[in-house]
Amino acid sequence: MEENSGSVRRRRPTIRDVAAAAGVSRGTVSRVINGGHWVSPDALAAVEEAIRTTGYVANQHARSLVTSRSNSVAFLLTEPQHLLFEDPNFSVLLRGAAEALAKREMPLLLMVAGTPEERRRISRYVAAGHVDGVLLISSHRGNPMVAELLEHRVPVVSCGVPLGYEGRVGYVAADDRAGARTMTSHLLSRGRSRVAMITGPLDTPGGTLRLEGYREALGDQYDPELVIHGDYSRESGRLGMAELLDRRPDLDAVFVASDLMAAGALVALQSAGRRVPDDVAVGGFDDSGVAAALHPALTTMRQPFERISAEMVRLLLEVVEGQEPAAITLPTSLVERAST
Secondary structure, eight states: OOOOGGGOOOOOOOHHHHHHHHTSOHHHHHHHHTTOTTOOHHHHHHHHHHHHHHTOOOOHHHHHHHHTOOOOEEEEEOSOHHHHHHOHHHHHHHHHHHHHHHTTTOOEEEEEOOSHHHHHHHHHHHHTTSSSEEEEESOOTTOHHHHHHHHTTOOEEEESOOTTOTTTSEEEEEOHHHHHHHHHHHHHHTTOOOEEEEEOOTTSHHHHHHHHHHHHHHGGGOOGGGEEEOOSSHHHHHHHHHHHHHHOTTOOEEEESSHHHHHHHHHHHHHTTOOTTTTOEEEOSBOOHHHHHSSSOOBEEEOOHHHHHHHHHHHHHHHHTTOOOOEEEEOOEEEOOTTO
């Protein structure tokens, strides 16, 4: 009985098929697949065209056996698990990194190390070679995870300046200090004279550098009584704003170091009967999805999250290939909305 042609499974193209289509040896095809070293430009172009026309897909498992690499990357969040879902910045960075790696046919493994036990477990896993490198998200000064990654010679690139490891770990950062100066100056330009601030944690780059930018913009007007420290959570923004109002009921503006904390600050202002921006102008930082959805919509500093993710992936893969760690600082931009 003749088999229905529609049920015949098409044979998967092999290196032999690619070599025949390109008119080169199988060894040349293998060298192209494994990085293109010692291949002439003409042969490289011919093999790449043959891969496209045949539909060949590399066997990543077999390739891993040859290269001693996993061909995967970890997205490592060093925060409590609930912040992965509460803070919108993390999901944006995760999506951007996954998209950048998908273009290279590499999977992204999500890991959360917010407790000592999670750190120990993940350190063992990563040190065993299950990933080629780590995208480190939200690292705090003194976090032992960074030292452990370096001890095990794991390639790593940080999102934000890796405090204490600036010379040893590559990073991609938004210009936190300049962005904070811009926002504080914007609030002052609106005629506000008592500009408060709710900072992020001072063991993070965003916490320290945004505070520095705020202080620089105020100069001699800086008043430590108008500064309170938060932890980037919505609740810390609410509590911080309430305490600032108790301390200084005459304040007329507040720069909040993240949009999520600003959302909490708006709740506290509303509870205290303060109108925004009539009584108190509010500025945030990030331009996450939260900002435009708030009432009133939040004036904020936009971080280029998609570019940050893409650059982190690029720099990490360079380190995996043996290059020295590099650092990139990207500009932020003011997004004006109704809150100022």
